[in-house]
Amino acid sequence: MSKEPDRIFAQPLTQVPDFAFNEDVVRVFPDMIKRSVPGYPTIVENLGVLAAQFARPDSVLYDLGCSLGAVTQALRRHVRTEGCKVIAVDNSAAMVERCREYLNGQNSMFQELLPVEVIEGDILALAFEPASVVALNFTLQFIAPEERLALLGRIRQSLLPGGALILSEKLRFSDPEEHGLLTDLHVAFKRANGYSDLEIAQKRSAIENVMKPDSLEEHRERLLAAGFSKVVPWFQCLNFASLIALP
Ligand SMILES: Nc1ncnc2c1ncn2[C@@H]1O[C@H](C[S@+](CC[C@H]([NH3+])C(=O)[O-])CC(=O)[O-])[C@@H](O)[C@H]1O
Numbered sequence: 001m002s003k004e005p006d007r008i009f010a011q012p013l014t015q016v017p018d019f020a021f022n023e024d025v026v027r028v029f030p031d032m033i034k035r036s037v038p039g040y041p042t043i044v045e046n047l048g049v050l051a052a053q054f055a056r057p058d059s060v061l062y063d064l065g066c067s068l069g070a071v072t073q074a075l076r077r078h079v080r081t082e083g084c085k086v087i088a089v090d091n092s093a094a095m096v097e098r099c100r101e102y103l104n105g106q107n108s109m110f111q112e113l114l115p116v117e118v119i120e121g122d123i124l125a126l127a128f129e130p131a132s133v134v135a136l137n138f139t140l141q142f143i144a145p146e147e148r149l150a151l152l153g154r155i156r157q158s159l160l161p162g163g164a165l166i167l168s169e170k171l172r173f174s175d176p177e178e179h180g181l182l183t184d185l186h187v188a189f190k191r192a193n194g195y196s197d198l199e200i201a202q203k204r205s206a207i208e209n210v211m212k213p214d215s216l217e218e219h220r221e222r223l224l225a226a227g228f229s230k231v232v233p234w235f236q237c238l239n240f241a242s243l244i245a246l247p
């Protein structure tokens with residue numbers, strides 16, 4: 001994995017462009033996500049542990065919005081169920097190219113890894129195969145809000161009995177005091193990880209038009225509306241959380 005540090009927003013920009021998952025971001029992505037998302041390493045590793053409990057024989061495990069394939073790699077470390085394959089999907093050509101390099105490197109080093117297919121494409125246009133695990137690890141927040149319910153409905157329809165959707169997201173909070181406190185604490189987390197106030201401010205304006213977080217209540221209601229029967233939060237660190245949704 002690339003160890004290059006994230007300095008994307010370190011210099012003052014006259015106009016901050018909308019955030020995009022381009023070559024520059026791909027190069028620093030492992031550093032960026034670890035220093036920006038509290039709990040990210042814990043979520044990714046344990047997503048593999050959870051997935052191993054829900055994986056059904058001869059089914060598909062989806063990693064939707066796979067970026068560099070961190071979740072796919074956790075699935076490969078933990079899932080031992082017969083006949084499973086991973087389908088990892090991302091619509092950033094730069095991400096997919098690097099993701100394939102990492103996964104091919106693993107294939108050549110280890111035998112008996114779950115087979116993985118990496119697809120460059122829009123998850124909104126995907127024809128889902130019967131799946132036992134679907135991971136949306138910090139991806140739904142980048143999908144246009146009006147598309148989210150229909151996407152979750154299609155995921156629900158593809159899920160086999162005993163399977164699960166694992167959904168991780170940045171949260172917004174309907175209570176202004178709670179929202180303000182957790183936003184401030186997230187800024188403190190980023191500062192503690194070496195980001196300057198300028199980097200934090202410029203990143204905030206880069207993501208505000210492209211990343212629209214929902215509240216936990218909105219997630220729960222939409223998942224139930226999409227046909228899920230139960231929504232169980234299993235992790236929260238500051239304003240980042242992960243939920244299990246059962247079919
Ligand atoms: N419509 C779409 N179709 C496919 N991919 C998309 C779409 N929209 C956005 N993406 C992709 O979703 C990913 C979101 S990052 C996921 C981290 C990863 N899951 C991880 O666990 O490391 C989250 C973050 O950076 O905060 C990017 O790679 C986008 O290209």
Ligand SMILES: O=C(O)C(=O)Cc1ccccc1
Nearest residue numbers: 032033036037170203207211
């Ligand atoms: O950096 C932030 O403030 C975030 O909310 C998380 C994030 C992480 C990586 C890319 C875009 C957003």
